[in-house]
Amino acid sequence: MQIYDQIVEAIASGKLEEGTTLPSARRLAVDLGINFHTVNKAYNLLRERGFLIMNRKKMFVVQKSKDEKFIENLKNLEEKLINEAIAKGMSENEILSILKNVLKKTKKGDSL
Amino acid sequence: MQIYDQIVEAIASGKLEEGTTLPSARRLAVDLGINFHTVNKAYNLLRERGFLIMNRKKMFVVQKSKDEKFIENLKNLEEKLINEAIAKGMSENEILSILKNVLKKTKKGDSL
Amino acid sequence: MQIYDQIVEAIASGKLEEGTTLPSARRLAVDLGINFHTVNKAYNLLRERGFLIMNRKKMFVVQKSKDEKFIENLKNLEEKLINEAIAKGMSENEILSILKNVLKKTKKGDSL
Amino acid sequence: MQIYDQIVEAIASGKLEEGTTLPSARRLAVDLGINFHTVNKAYNLLRERGFLIMNRKKMFVVQKSKDEKFIENLKNLEEKLINEAIAKGMSENEILSILKNVLKKTKKGDSL
DNA sequence: GTGGTCTAGACCACC
DNA sequence: GTGGTCTAGACCACA
Numbered sequence: 001m002q003i004y005d006q007i008v009e010a011i012a013s014g015k016l017e018e019g020t021t022l023p024s025a026r027r028l029a030v031d032l033g034i035n036f037h038t039v040n041k042a043y044n045l046l047r048e049r050g051f052l053i054m055n056r057k058k059m060f061v062v063q064k065s066k067d068e069k070f071i072e073n074l075k076n077l078e079e080k081l082i083n084e085a086i087a088k089g090m091s092e093n094e095i096l097s098i099l100k101n102v103l104k105k106t107k108k109g110d111s112l
Numbered sequence: 113m114q115i116y117d118q119i120v121e122a123i124a125s126g127k128l129e130e131g132t133t134l135p136s137a138r139r140l141a142v143d144l145g146i147n148f149h150t151v152n153k154a155y156n157l158l159r160e161r162g163f164l165i166m167n168r169k170k171m172f173v174v175q176k177s178k179d180e181k182f183i184e185n186l187k188n189l190e191e192k193l194i195n196e197a198i199a200k201g202m203s204e205n206e207i208l209s210i211l212k213n214v215l216k217k218t219k220k221g222d223s224l
Numbered sequence: 225m226q227i228y229d230q231i232v233e234a235i236a237s238g239k240l241e242e243g244t245t246l247p248s249a250r251r252l253a254v255d256l257g258i259n260f261h262t263v264n265k266a267y268n269l270l271r272e273r274g275f276l277i278m279n280r281k282k283m284f285v286v287q288k289s290k291d292e293k294f295i296e297n298l299k300n301l302e303e304k305l306i307n308e309a310i311a312k313g314m315s316e317n318e319i320l321s322i323l324k325n326v327l328k329k330t331k332k333g334d335s336l
Numbered sequence: 337m338q339i340y341d342q343i344v345e346a347i348a349s350g351k352l353e354e355g356t357t358l359p360s361a362r363r364l365a366v367d368l369g370i371n372f373h374t375v376n377k378a379y380n381l382l383r384e385r386g387f388l389i390m391n392r393k394k395m396f397v398v399q400k401s402k403d404e405k406f407i408e409n410l411k412n413l414e415e416k417l418i419n420e421a422i423a424k425g426m427s428e429n430e431i432l433s434i435l436k437n438v439l440k441k442t443k444k445g446d447s448l
Numbered sequence: 449g450t451g452g453t454c455t456a457g458a459c460c461a462c463c
Numbered sequence: 464g465t466g467g468t469c470t471a472g473a474c475c476a477c478a
Contacts, residue, residue: 005192011199018201024450035470040451051199056374057478058450064201071210077193078214080117085186087123087163089130089176092219098183099211102190107204149463150280229416235423242425248465259455264466275423281463282465288425295434298421302438304341305413311347311387313354313400316443322407323435326414331428373478453475460468 003032003042011051011062012106020062022052115144115154123163123174124218132174134164227256227266235275235286236330244286246276339368339378347387347398348442358388358396 010016022028025043029036043060046052050070053063085095122128134140137155141148155172158164162179164172197207234240246252249267253260267284270276274294277287309319346352358364361379365372379396382388386403388396421431 005195008192008199009195012195026450036451037471038469041468043451049196051196054451056371058452060451064199066197066200066202070196070200074193074197075210075214078211079218080120081186081189081193082215082218083117083121083124084161084163084182086218087120087176088178088182090178092215095215096212098187099190099215100208102187103194103204103207103211106191106194106198147280147463153463229419232416232423233419236419250465260466261456262454265453267466273420275420278466284466288423290424290426294420294424298417299434299438301417302435303442304344305410305417306439306442307341307345307348308385308387308406309410310442311344311400312402312406314402316439319439320436322411323414323439324432326411327418327428327431327435330415330418330422371478377478450477451475452477453473455473456471458468458470460466462465462467 001042003039004045007042007046008051011064016062018062018064021055022060022062024059113154115140115151116157119154119158120163123176128174130174130176133167134172134174136171225266227263228269231266231270232275235288240286242286242288245279246284246286248283337378339364339375340381343378343382344387347400352398354398354400356398357391358398360395 007016007022016022022043023031025040026036029039032039043052047054047060050065050067051063052060055061082095085098119128119134128134134155135143137152138148141151144151155164159166159172162177162182163175165175167173194207197210231240231246240246246267247255249263250260253263256263267276271278271284274289274291275287276284279285306319309322343352343358352358358379359367361376362372365375368375379388383390383396386401386406387399389399391397418431421434
């Protein structure tokens with residue numbers, strides 16, 4: 001999941017642009033000093049969730065595709081998080097303020 | 113986690129007000145037809161995360177306390193979610209719109 | 225995939241009823257003389273596709289749930305298969321006859 | 337496989353009639369902007385499965401021939417699909433209805 | 449070379 | 464005990 005998160009973050013921040021071919025699972029594994037299977041699993045999860053796609057050469061390539069399933073899932077997770085925040089006694093404005101800050105911060109990395 | 117979520121949702125929606133004493137773990141377990149330990153675990157997780165507090169009679173009571181740790185955690189989780197959304201190619205406005213909708217929907221349940 | 229297919233077939237034929245708890249992955253692996261990970265992978269794929277669900281004891285249990293995604297996928301795969309049959313010059317009636325036979329055969333196993 | 341599927345679909349829909357000579361693999365590769373080997377492979381797979389035959393000029397020609405092997409294979413694949421549908425709890429009528437719809441839809445494209 | 453799969457053994461958290 | 468994960472090594476088909 002750490003690899004997964006880092007790759008998602010790299011895509012979001014623009015460090016990995018759409019169409020970029022990732023290093024092979026074996027290669028990245030060696031570079032990171034971890035096992036091939038671990039990288040492979042992360043790559044496959046990213047593919048399942050639509051962040052990567054495999055090209056004709058069987059390499060993984062960055063892809064940006066917003067699908068219905070993802071948005072539905074996003075809403076559910078957000079609902080849980082926001083429920084917790086409200087249950088903690090936070091006001092609507094407080095929550096919105098935090099959300100906007102996170103969004104701005106993440107978006108700022110985007111333009112780098 | 114289902115019990116956990118339901119209780120959080122009940123607190124957020126106002127069905128469970130601050131100060132309310134929850135049924136004992138054994139009692140709720142019987143009512144729901146599940147194992148005592150499962151309920152107990154949910155209660156303890158809710159206490160760890162600051163949604164409940166144990167009173168002198170060792171009963172669990174609803175508490176609304178926004179702490180630093182929770183907010184920090186909330187930010188981290190939101191960052192991951194929003195990173196995924198941006199990595200999917202969603203625009204800042206799209207994301208904010210979804211967040212506002214979820215917030216409004218959740219908040220509406222609040223007034224019920 | 226062999227394990228996957230066999231379990232699907234066992235559910236379809238009624239040998240495995242809804243609610244049945246499957247043997248643990250480790251146990252089944254020993255019984256079949258194969259590796260734990262192989263069974264585990266099959267179980268997880270079956271869960272992802274909605275044929276199994278994990279209960280509170282972390283055991284895999286048979287579940288029958290027809291979801292939209294499955295039906296959509298079924299239609300796509302059938303379309304490909306039927307396209308091939310038509311491209312082979314088979315008539316609509318021929319194809320329908322084969323489909324009915326397969327359905328009857330599979331369904332017959334159901335009542336055993 | 338995309339090329340494969342598209343050609344099968346074209347034959348099924350009548351856009352490619354029996355006896356039609358396909359463009360050479362090199363030619364089609366250039367037109368589609370993909371590698372020659374990829375087209376060649378698709379053509380060869382189509383020949384292996386009996387959708388194409390090579391003429392004296394080594395060009396691929398559309399052929400409609402229903403062979404035993406194909407029908408056997410079709411039955412096996414259908415059995416797997418239908419097993420999944422039944423394992424999902426779908427009734428015989430539900431499945432048959434879907435099959436007929438797909439068949440009708442595919443057949444309709446035929447007359448275009 | 450690539451990813452995919454199977455085997456194998458170890459450790460973890462959970463119940 | 465359970466599944467989940469990481470490591471490791473081997474072999475496969477594909478290109």
